[in-house]
Amino acid sequence: MWLAGFKWMFLIIGTIIGAGYASGRELWEFFGSESGLAIVLFAILFFICCNVLMTISYEQKSGHYLPVLRELMGRRLTGLYDGMIILYLFSVTVIMIAGGGATLEVLHIPYWYGVLIISGLLVMLFIWGISGMTSMNAVIIPVLIVFLVGTLITFQWTTGFEITFNLEAQHNWPTAFTFTALNILPLVAVLAAVGSKIRHPGEIWIASGGSALIMGIISFLYNESLLVVAHEVMLYEIPLFAILKHYPYFMVLVMSGLLWAAIYTTAASGMLGLCTRLREYMGLPYWLISLILALAMVPLTTIGFSTLISILYPLYGVLNLYILAAILLYPILNKFDEAPLR
Template identity: 65%
Template sequence: MWRNGLLWMFLIIGTMIGAGYASGREIWEFFGVESGLAILLFSVLFMISCYVIMNISHQFQSVHYLPVLHLLLGKRISKLYDLMIILYLFSTTVIMLAGGGATLEVIHLPFWAGVILIAFFVVILFIWDVKGITTIHALITPILIITLLGVLFAFQSLHGFPIKNISDGQSNWPSALTFTALNILPLVSVIGAVGQKIIHKGEIWIASIGSGLILGLVSFFYNESLVEVANELVLYEIPLFAIMTHYPYYMVLVMSGLLTVAIYTTAASGVFGLISRIKESVQSPSWLLALFLVAVMAPLTMFGFSTLISILYPLYGVLNLYLLASILLYPILNHRSIRDKINH
C-alpha cells in the first residue's frame, strides 16, 4: 500500500512540477506578497481534488479520464472539457519540447537536436507503458523536490529565514482558487488514467495528503525566496535564476539541468494523458502512439505558441473554476447515485 501510494504521489507531484512551476514563473504570477494563506488554501484544495479524482478513478477502474469527467460534469459538459484537455495536453507538450530544445542550447546543442533528444526519451519511456511513467516519476521527482528545497532552504538560511507571509496581511487568498483551477486539467488527465492500477483505498490517502503537503511546503519556501529578490525579478525571464545569482556558476548549470528534467516529466505526463485517452479507440502499443504524437508535435515547435497560450490559458482558468467547484462539491452532493449522475 505504502509503495503504491508513494508512486501515485510522485506521479501527481511530477505532473504538477512542470517547467513553469520549477522555474518559479507560475509561483510568482499567482502568489507573491501576502500569500501565506493562499498557499495554505491551495495545499488543502489540492489534497481534496486529488482524493476526489483518485477515488472516482478507482471506483470506475478507469484507464482514461473520461469516466471521471462524466461523473463530475455529466456527459454533455464533459465533451467540452474532453476537448479542452486534449488541446491543453497537446499544446503544453509542444511547448515543453520547444522548451527542451531551447534549454539544451545552453550546452551548444542545436535546437532541433534538443527537441529530438527530449522526444526520443519520451518515446522510450512508453515501452513500459504505465509502469514506465510511474517509475520515471518515482526516480526523478524526489531528486527535483530535494534539489529545489535544498536551494531554497540554503537561500533562506543566508537571509536568516525572513518569513514575512505569515505576519503580513493575507489579501491574496483568492489566488489559491485560480492556481488550483489552472492545474486541474493535467491532474484529471493523469490520475484518471490509473484507476485500474489503484489496489487499496489507503493509496489514495497517501498520494493525496503527501502531494498536497509537499507542494504546499515547496510553494511556500519558493514564494518566500522570490519575495526576497522581488526587485531583481524584472531582469530575469526565469525567476529561479534571480535566486541563483547568490550561488556559484556550477549551481546555475545544476538548476538548468533541473529545469530540463522538469520539462521532460511534463512532456511525458502530457503524452501519457493523450495516449490513455486515444488508446481505447486505437489498438497500438503505447510507444508507437507516443512516437506518432511527438512526430506530429516536433514540426510545430518551430512556431511561437505564446499567442496560442495567451488565448487558451485565460480560457482554461475561467472554465476550470467550474470543474474545480464540481470536484470540491462532489463529496457533499454524493448522495445521488452514480447511475443518475452519469445519465444526467
C-alpha cells in the same frame, strides 16, 4: 500500500512541477506578498482535488479520463471537456518539447537536436507503458525536490530566515482557487489514467496527502525566497536565477538540468493523458501512439505559440474554475445522492 501510495504521489508532483513551477515563474505570477494564507488554502484544495479524482478513478477502474469526466460533469459537458483536454494536452506537450530543445542550447546542443532528444526519450519511456512513467517519476522527482528544497533552505539560511506570516495581512487568499484551477486539467488526465492500477483506498490518502503537504511546503518556501529578491525578479526570465545569482556557476548548471527534467516530466504527463485516451480508438501500444504523436508535434515546435496561448489559456482558466467547483462539490453532492430517503 505505502510503496504504491508514494509512487502515485511522485506521479502527481511530477505532473504539477513543470518548468513554470520549478523556475518560480508561476508562483511569482500568482502569489508574492501577503500570500501565506493563499498557499495554505492551495494545499488544502489540492489535497481535496487529488483525493476526489483518485477516488472516482479507483471506483470507476478507469484507464483514461473520460469515465471520470462523465462522473464529474455529466454526459452533456463531457464531450466539450474531452475535446478541450485533448487540445490542452497536445498544445502543452508541444510547448514542453520546444522548451526542452531550447533549454539544451545552454549546453551548446543545437535546438533541433534538443527537440529530437526529448521526443525520443518520451517515446522510449512509453515502451514500458504506465509503469515506465511512474518509475521515471519515482527517480526524477525526489532528486528535483531535494535539490530545489536544498537550494531554497540554503538561500534562507544565508539571508537569516526572514520568513513572516501575518494573518491580518493576507489579502491575496482568493489566488488559491485560480492557482489550483490552473493545474486541474493535467491532474484529471493523469490520475484518471491510473484508476485501474490503484489496489487499495489507502494509496489514495497517502498520495493526495503527501503531494499536498510537499507542494504546500515547497510553494511557501519558494514564495518567501522570491520575496527576498523581489526587487531583482523582474530582471530575470527565470526567477530562480535571481536566487542563484550568488551561487557558483556549477549550481546554475545543475538547476538548469533540473529545469529540463521538470520540462520532461510535464511533457511525459501530457503524453500519458493523450496515449491513454487515444488507445481506446487506435488499439496500438503506448510507445507507438507516442511515436505518432511525437512525429505530429515536432514540426509544430517551429510555430509561435504566443497567440495560441493568449487565446486558449483565458478559456482554460474559465473552464478550469468550473471543473474545480465540480470536484470540490462532488463529495457533498455525492453524499446527498447516497443518503436514504425518509
